[in-house]
Amino acid sequence: MIYYSQIVAPYLRHLDRLDGPGSNDAIPAVRAASALLLAGEPQRAAEVLAGLPADGANDANLSGALGFIAYLRRQGTQAVQLLERAVELDPSNANNLALLAVSYLGVERHAQALDAFRSALRVDPALHVAQTLAWSAIAGSGRLDGALRALKAALLDDPQCASAPAASKMPIEDTTLCIVDCQNYALAERALRLCMAGCVFDQVKWLTDRPFDVPGVQTVVIPPVRSAADYSQFIIKDLLPHIDTEYALVAQWDGYVVNPQAWSPEFLLFDYIGARWGRRESSATDRHTVGNGGFSLRSRALLQALQDPAIQPSHPEDAAICRIYRDYLEDRHGIVFAPGDVADRFSFEHIEQATLPFGFHGVTNLARFAAAPRIRTLDFLFDGPEPRAGTG
Amino acid sequence: MLEYFSTRKVTEFAKSLAQDVAKRYPPAIANNPAQMVSQKRLSGILEEAFTRAAEFNRENRLGWYKKAKLGNEFKWELKEMGYDEKFIDVATEGLIVYVTRGPTPKT
Numbered sequence: 001m002i003y004y005s006q007i008v009a010p011y012l013r014h015l016d017r018l019d020g021p022g023s024n025d026a027i028p029a030v031r032a033a034s035a036l037l038l039a040g041e042p043q044r045a046a047e048v049l050a051g052l053p054a055d056g057a058n059d060a061n062l063s064g065a066l067g068f069i070a071y072l073r074r075q076g077t078q079a080v081q082l083l084e085r086a087v088e089l090d091p092s093n094a095n096n097l098a099l100l101a102v103s104y105l106g107v108e109r110h111a112q113a114l115d116a117f118r119s120a121l122r123v124d125p126a127l128h129v130a131q132t133l134a135w136s137a138i139a140g141s142g143r144l145d146g147a148l149r150a151l152k153a154a155l156l157d158d159p160q161c162a163s164a165p166a167a168s169k170m171p172i173e174d175t176t177l178c179i180v181d182c183q184n185y186a187l188a189e190r191a192l193r194l195c196m197a198g199c200v201f202d203q204v205k206w207l208t209d210r211p212f213d214v215p216g217v218q219t220v221v222i223p224p225v226r227s228a229a230d231y232s233q234f235i236i237k238d239l240l241p242h243i244d245t246e247y248a249l250v251a252q253w254d255g256y257v258v259n260p261q262a263w264s265p266e267f268l269l270f271d272y273i274g275a276r277w278g279r280r281e282s283s284a285t286d287r288h289t290v291g292n293g294g295f296s297l298r299s300r301a302l303l304q305a306l307q308d309p310a311i312q313p314s315h316p317e318d319a320a321i322c323r324i325y326r327d328y329l330e331d332r333h334g335i336v337f338a339p340g341d342v343a344d345r346f347s348f349e350h351i352e353q354a355t356l357p358f359g360f361h362g363v364t365n366l367a368r369f370a371a372a373p374r375i376r377t378l379d380f381l382f383d384g385p386e387p388r389a390g391t392g
Numbered sequence: 393m394l395e396y397f398s399t400r401k402v403t404e405f406a407k408s409l410a411q412d413v414a415k416r417y418p419p420a421i422a423n424n425p426a427q428m429v430s431q432k433r434l435s436g437i438l439e440e441a442f443t444r445a446a447e448f449n450r451e452n453r454l455g456w457y458k459k460a461k462l463g464n465e466f467k468w469e470l471k472e473m474g475y476d477e478k479f480i481d482v483a484t485e486g487l488i489v490y491v492t493r494g495p496t497p498k499t
Contacts (some may be wrong), residue, residue, distance in 0.1 A: 246433075265416040269429040301432060336428045 255361030293318030
């Protein structure tokens with residue numbers, strides 16, 4: 001069975017919420033057993049579970065919780081059975097639906113996994129683990145390229161977020177919002193508009209290879225940036241002359257502001273902030289976890305430091321800055337990277353946050369923030385385009 | 393009565409100044425010796441606060457008593473917010489220098 005650890009934390013939170021007055025008495029025992037299994041004590045976990053009905057006793061919450069135990073024990077088939085029963089008893093429990101989907105994914109039943117993820121998202125479109133792992137099911141069923149095309153098309157049909165009144169927009173002081181994009185023109189423009197819908201920036205620049213007329217946006221024509229490697233080269237070495245403010249907020253078509261109220265002037269205390277990556281201890285530089293460049297705040301001081309000839313551009317640019325050259329930038333240029341807790345309030349990518357950060361990055365998170373329900377539930381992958389209002 | 397109101401104005405201004413510093417450079421970060429921040433940004437935050445104080449002084453023609461009160465209220469507000477003594481001393485001293493002598497001319 002393939003084990004996806006991303007489901008563990010949200011399901012534990014679900015168990016914690018169940019563990020209250022009026023809940024099944026067995027839930028605390030399951031919660032305790034889960035902790036023991038995660039601590040590597042299967043024998044003690046088995047002792048705690050010994051007196052419980054193994055079949056879930058026709059209780060949706062208990063069946064789901066025991067399905068979680070089976071999942072933690074890597075017993076994929078048993079997890080599926082218990083969770084199918086839990087979902088049959090209570091089809092409106094998003095956490096059990098998501099865990100069932102992850103269990104299907106674990107035993108490589110991708111089509112059923114995708115169906116279960118969609119069901120979970122119909123109940124709770126903000127369920128991060130369902131939004132992100134659904135794309136693993138899509139990839140597993142060999143539909144990734146088509147799904148990505150469908151997502152891009154659906155986003156362009158999505159009703160744009162209405163702009164907030166100017167007085168209620170969040171002022172982002174001394175910062176240029178910028179996107180470098182010479183390929184996804186319409187989606188880049190959409191991302192700029194969404195950022196500007198709730199925030200006011202000193203300047204907004206779209207660096208691209210042809211002129212566009214977008215209100216409030218200065219388009220700057222640059223030589224075509226056609227590949228990811230070209231993009232990294234540009235961001236590391238060529239962005240500086242285009243930034244007149246002390247900070248640049250670098251966005252992308254799949255990374256933009258989603259919660260303007262989460263902006264904090266504290267973010268400007270650092271030269272670089274991006275969504276935290278998972279920790280990897282495989283090499284010295286991989287211990288650094290901040291962070292993703294697709295939606296990131298960078299100081300002019302950092303852009304200047306990157307002109308150091310000792311810094312060679314490499315792809316991806318965020319890994320080059322934040323892992324390969326981080327120690328050098330800190331020691332030689334006094335560059336300061338945000339700590340993980342500040343980064344978590346700024347943006348997210350793969351790691352779920354308890355409260356919605358200022359922005360996000362990543363294709364797997366895009367559907368969650370769409371206005372149309374059929375996008376949030378991934379239904380756009382299965383039906384035709386929604387008729388536009390007023391087109392008959 | 394007029395004196396009372398203008399003293400209150402000084403107190404309110406000192407509080408708003410300290411709150412503005414705290415919004416941009418919260419005590420939780422300032423008091424953490426392991427937490428590095430951009431020194432350029434920190435200098436900018438303090439300089440902006442001091443410049444505002446110098447403008448307030450010019451607009452209100454503060455005498456020595458109200459200048460001292462401004463410094464003292466600012467200091468106590470930072471203390472209330474939980475800043476370390478070292479930061480409080482540096483910030484208060486800077487404020488008093490700006491209010492009494494004006495900003496140091498840039499060379």
